[in-house]
Amino acid sequence: MxxxxxxxxxxxxxxxxxxxxxxxxxxxxxxHWILFLAFFLLNMADWFTGWMKSRMAGKENSVKGLQGVLKKLGYWIMIMVSFGASAAFVEIGRTIGVDLGITTLLGWFVLASLIINEIRSIVENFVEAGYNVPAVLVNGLEVADKVVNKEEHSGDA
The missing domain is CATH 1.20.5 (Single alpha-helices involved in coiled-coils or other helix-helix interfaces)
Incomplete structure (x- = not known):
């Protein structure tokens, strides 16, 4: 046996x-599913660190928590729209005989921008909760944000 x-x-x-x-x-x-999983985990970490910051400050608010969750859902809709739009543009391009393959970058830039945004928000939550966050992390995220979102920041100076 x-x-x-x-x-x-x-x-x-x-x-x-x-x-x-x-x-x-x-x-x-x-x-590239791992990138979407990473974004989801960052969503959860941002929500948790935001809750932690509020809890430590004695400012917990269920309405704010719900707004944060809805904001995260909005980000996912934004990702779906950007990837869906790029797929639609590629298909339209095939139909009319124009190569619109470059539009696939739309979804990836949106995802990259939102990942940077989530990480920055997590770092801000730690700073506001009184944690000592290394300046290299804060500055590095700012540089990454400027690289990914060149158009938005081109007017800044």
């Missing part, structure tokens, strides 16, 4: 579950 090793069963089940999740995410979001 073969002995059952529960650790192996648990590890095999875990591997199968993680593999299934990765396969589904890859199918839905494409080969």
């Amino acid at each position: 073969m002995k059952m090793n529960y650790a192996e069963v648990i590890i095999d089940g875990y591997n199968a579950m993680v593999g299934a999740v990765v396969a589904v995410l890859s199918y839905i979001l494409g080969e």
Whole structure:
């Protein structure tokens, strides 16, 4: 009679579950699904650090919390619209015989901009909560934001 090793069963089940999740995410979001997962995790971290900041200041507010969640949902809609629009432009380009493949960058720039925005918001939450945030992180995010959002900042000086 073969002995059952529960650790192996648990590890095999875990591997199968993680593999299934990765396969589904890859199918839905494409080969760069990890970027969307990273954005989602940053959404959660930003919401949590915002709550933490409010809690530490004694200014917790369920309405503000709900507004933060709705704002995050709005970001996801913005990402869907930008990637959907770029896919539509590419298809229109095929239909009329014009290469509009460059429009695929639209979704990626929106995602990059929103990722930078989330990280900056997390850092701001830490600063406002009294944490000592390294200046290199704050300055580095500002530089990244200016590079990704050149057009928006071109009038600044």
